[in-house]
Amino acid sequence: MPPAPPNTLRPLPNLPQGSEPLFVCATSGTTVLGAFDPLDAIADICARHGLWLHVDVSSGGPWLGGAPQTLLFPPTRADSVTWNPHKLLMVGLQCSAFLLRDSSGLLQRCHGVGASYLFQQDKFYDVSLDTGDKSPQCGRRADGLKLWILWKAVGTRGLGWRVERAFAATRYLLEQVKRREGFQLVMEVGMTLECGMGNVDS
Numbered sequence: 362m363p364p365a366p367p368n369t370l371r372p373l374p375n376l377p378q379g380s381e382p383l384f385v386c387a388t389s390g391t392t393v394l395g396a397f398d399p400l401d402a403i404a405d406i407c408a409r410h411g412l413w414l415h416v417d418v419s420s421g422g423p424w425l426g427g428a429p430q431t432l433l434f435p436p437t438r439a440d441s442v443t444w445n446p447h448k449l450l451m452v453g454l455q456c457s458a459f460l461l462r463d464s465s466g467l468l469q470r471c472h473g474v475g476a477s478y479l480f481q482q483d484k485f486y487d488v489s490l491d492t493g494d495k496s497p498q499c500g501r502r503a504d505g506l507k508l509w510i511l512w513k514a515v516g517t518r519g520l521g522w523r524v525e526r527a528f529a530a531t532r533y534l535l536e537q538v539k540r541r542e543g544f545q546l547v548m549e550v551g552m553t554l555e556c557g558m559g560n561v562d563s
């Protein structure tokens with residue numbers, strides 16, 4: 362278990378006078394160790410100090426809508442979340458999602474420039490669904506379509522199976538590392554990666 366975060370915020374050294382924190386980024390499933398930050402404790406601090414809580418579940422949120430056993434530390438108290446369906450769900454690269462709790466058009470207010478020559482309003486569908494004017498970028502691929510098509514093709518159970526198979530493979534590897542001479546487990550984590558060291562000469 363990771364150590365609990367402190368209950369009080371300590372000022373960081375070398376910050377200009379009057380600096381105020383506004384954003385906390387926690388990670389559920391770090392890239393190398395698969396470590397999980399204690400989200401509830403961090404969310405308590407954020408709530409107390411009015412801080413935006415972003416949670417990076419790129420690796421650790423394999424299946425946000427799935428069965429509880431595949432939902433690692435659900436970031437239910439986050440203001441925003443980043444998630445990579447191209448990892449455990451194996452959606453074709455790239456498929457990265459940025460999910461916001463806000464539904465009041467925050468992204469549009471922050472990034473929208475309303476360039477009428479680009480983002481015409483007189484379309485046959487609900488133009489609030491257009492994403493072009495909600496990000497600092499402009500033309501980008503519709504990554505979400507790949508997730509949607511895969512979901513349609515294999516279904517919720519099919520996606521869950523991909524995650525479960527990855528966990529089963531990790532458990533198998535873990536057992537192999539534990540029982541094999543010349544290998545040492547650096548850390549046992551609850552995700553689909555395990556850290557081991559091997560002696561190539563043995």
Ligand SMILES: Cc1ncc(COP(=O)(O)O)c(C=O)c1O
Pocket residue numbers: 388390391392417418419420445457
């Ligand atoms: C924890 C974590 N955050 C972020 C990223 C990068 O995500 P993206 O490729 O969407 O920039 C990765 C990629 O491995 C990751 O493991």
